[in-house]
Amino acid sequence: MALQETGCRSSRLVIMKEMTPLEEIRHSTAHVLATAVLRLFPDTQLDIGPPTESGFYYDFDLETPFTPEVLEAIEAEMKKVIKENQRFERIEVSREEAIKIIKEMGQERYKLGRLDDIPEGEAISFYRNGEFSDLCAGTHVSYTKKIKAFKLLQVAGSYHRGDASNKQLQRIYGTAFATKDELAEHLERLEEAKKRDHRNVGRELGLFHIDEMVGQGLVLWKPNGAIIRQELEAFISSELNKQGYSQVYSPHVGKLDLFRASGHFPYYQDSQYPPIIHRDCLSELAKEGCSCSDLSNKLDEGEIDGYLLKPMNCPMHIRIFKSEQRSYRDLPIRLAEFGTVYRWEQSGELNGMTRVRGFTQDDAHLFLREEQLQDEIQGCLGLVKLVFSVLGMSDYRVRVSLRDPDSDKYVGEAAAWDKAEEALRQAVKTLDVEYEEEIGEAAFYGPKIDFVVRDVIGREWQLGTVQVDYNLPERFDLSYVGSDNQDHRPVMIHRAPFGSMERFCGVLIEHFGGAFPTWLAPEQVRILPMNDDLLDNAEELLNELKQRQIRASVDRQSGKLGAKIRKGETDKIPHMVILGQREVEDGKVSLRSRNNPEWDGSLPLDEFIARIENEISSKALPKQRESS
RNA sequence: GCCGAGAUAGCUCAGCUGGUAGAGCAACGCAUUCGUAAUGCGUAGGUCGUCGGUUCGAAUCCGAUUCUCGGCUCCA
Known part of the structure; x- marks a missing residue:
């Protein structure tokens, strides 16, 4: 973990630790980012820019919004800075000198406060690269050219010192790696993660839906x-x-009085749906010319009752x-x-x-x-x-x-x-x-x-x-x-x-990733008949499985087997049963099993049912297939 | 709630500087009846989130609004 020199949460938690080489790269990239932003927008006030678990960010205060185009321009400027191969130089100074430097740079708005966070007796240092320097405990790479692979990822709002009552700053997130390959790998991992995102998988597998007309978050x-x-x-x-x-x-729902007694209604009103008040009560209040704030007061005082979700x-x-x-x-x-x-x-x-x-x-x-x-x-x-x-x-x-x-x-x-x-x-x-x-x-x-x-x-x-x-x-x-x-x-x-x-x-x-253990899978078995002549046999098998409370279906498409298999794979079906003429004659099934790949192949129907019933009742976890 | 981005077919997305929409997948139909990750051909599907404005003309420009996304703040 990097030192939290400019500490997000509490300056008391400052722990001086050596930065890892990767953290040094990321932290240095953050400085290069700030260098570039100041070149393009000299009026910017800087806050802080630490490395994070997977990259870095820097918080800026400026009026111009960071649009994607601006971000591109910044990235281009950063590349220039890197090309200039500026040396990172550490300067230790006294508190007075530090104040002077900050004022000279015109960075009083946040940096003076950050300086105050540094306890008496602790070293105060700046890191300088080219025309830029920043209050910073370090450490950094030696030259900007050591930054080989970086990318700015997104812009976000963030409050100074994480306090919503403070001014909101613009935060640029980015990431950096020692090599271009590692960066590419990281970006690929992010793409992969997106595919596993429950919102995507939930839609693809028909698990849930959040409907605009029903309401946000419902x-x-x-x-x-x-x-x-x-x-x-x-x-x-x-x-x-x-x-x-x-x-x-x-x-x-329950009466407001219940939640008044528990304290939930008075203390957490902001995070509750508004109370439900009886129609008669409302029309009576309306007759009296009761305003909304009167109503709110009456609810607070307990003068009128209602119900609360x-x-x-x-x-x-x-x-x-x-x-x-x-x-x-x-x-x-x-x-x-x-x-x-x-x-x-x-x-x-x-x-x-x-x-x-x-x-x-x-x-x-x-x-x-x-x-x-x-x-x-x-x-x-x-x-x-x-x-x-x-x-x-x-x-x-x-x-x-x-x-x-x-x-x-x-x-x-x-x-x-x-x-x-x-x-x-x-x-x-x-x-x-x-x-x-x-x-x-x-x-x-x-x-x-x-x-x-x-x-x-x-x-x-x-x-x-x-x-x-x-x-x-x-x-x-x-x-x-x-x-x-x-x-x-x-x-x-x-x-x-x-x-x-x-x-x-x-x-x-x-x-x-949507590939549930069989006991949880919405569809546990899919029967794939080789051709339409076997549909009746497939139905028969389906009934047998249903009788045993196994959730199954028959793929009635008239395509090739390969197509049915592909569909079954993308639907993350735990077990696919292939039913061909051979299997029907032998009383067997041919299994292709995502959750138990070692079962793949031909086996007697009874055996298959016994295995799957056991798998379900034991809540067995899927066994990893090598490739997927 | 705040900052920023976005909303075009069921899904993923294209549509440059204004001239009323297009692809792939999915769906449907026909043909095909096939042995372990995509058979071919065809059809249908959109008042471009919604409401206003600018304009001869708006998916495209402007405003408002709803919703979504990335953060921040919050989370009894």
Whole structure:
């Protein structure tokens, strides 16, 4: 990791580390970019330009928008700078001198602030190449000609210091490699990733559709996608039953008062769909000449009630818990639901299935005694781990979010937090995966563990989560009767191992590139008759497979076998059964199997059915074919 | 929400500086009945996202709007 000299998040996290040679190239390319931009637009104010995981960026403040044409001109200018073979030179200076240099360059707007970030006593350095120099800890390549392969990729807006209340700057992203071949390879990988993108695969395989007329961020699950979701839900559901969960159902809307009690309505209004108010109430208010802001106030004050599309399932589950008297012997009570919630995500954040406005959480709420905390957390984590391992997902990271002891934004007692944090820590250790603790990332109501995965483009998405909650039991005055015959406050755990079905399926589509394991595949077997005379035999076989709950179809095209096979491959069918005269006579099938290439060839029908049934029930993962 | 880019047939895209649209794949029809990744021929399909404006004339220029994409910010 590069040094964060100009630190994105926190200047306290500055860690001086040697740059790798590749990072040096990228960082130097960023400087060349800034050199070129200043040549073309001398009034530009520079912010920062660090290397990133796959390239670099530089943030600029100027009025001229960076259009694709401008970007091309910049790239051409960069090539000139490289050709000039400027030497990168390090100059260490005092703080006063640094201020002077920055002023001479006319770069006061951001660079002075960046200079302030450098702690007293630390070296202050500039790197100079040709006419350009930049406050920078380094390090750099020796000469600009060492930059052999770079490309500017895109322009984006970014806020100075990542703060939306600051001015928005223009950020140019680019990438650079040691050789042209490596750059070409990288660009090719990006193209490949695009093909795996769940939005493309989802359309090609008819999994889901987001329709303008239905609404932004609202997913329509098409038949094929619905099958995948049903299989996943059935899988999770059976695990829940094994683990002592009780499944419940709750409505999609609830009274505002419910969400006032939980705190969701007052605190998270900006990210909720607006409340639903009864017609009579509205017309009455209209008669009174009530303005929109009056209405909003009345809603806030609780003077009028209405309904809210639920942003969370927990208030509903809490009311289920509270609907009966609970004894300590009943705990833990684990209420699970595939509960659909609605949140008004910012329009710019919406993304295929991974960021949507209506989604179904594989949610559950556990009500327990304090001493049951660790066991239950462990149980939750076990479920997550099981799910991930069955799906062959190993590329995830675990984040333990703890409170910042210096902050007072948290509810609950410090001692309880300590216990909960320790319970989380212990539980996550049993997972036997790497995890990182993040101080200050806890929710205000309790610490949590999140599972984060990357999509094909390298973006990270939070999936599963396990959160301890001290807040809601308090707000809803939950209690159980203890062995001492006194009322006690239960602790709550929120957990969702998949996060949401939408996001999880999106990630899963990319994980498998659309080539699902047979148990999840919408179409498990496709029968390819050699010619139309065999259509009846194909139908017969189809019926047999259907009787055994194997999802199959017959390819009725009248083309050549090669064409049918090609179609089956692009449709990512796990098993293709070729039915020719030979097979019909011998009672065999000829198999071409994407998920089990070693089965390829001729085998008796019974054998095939037995194998595939076993493959499905064992939820076997696809075996990699060499070429694909 | 903010910055930037974009929206042309079911999909992927072409259509330069204004003269009312084109390809490949898919679909459909006919022929073909074929042994492990593309058989041939033909047909149909678009008020160029939507609404306004400029113009004799707009897919093309301008404005607004909806949606999408890449980031940024946010994500109980």
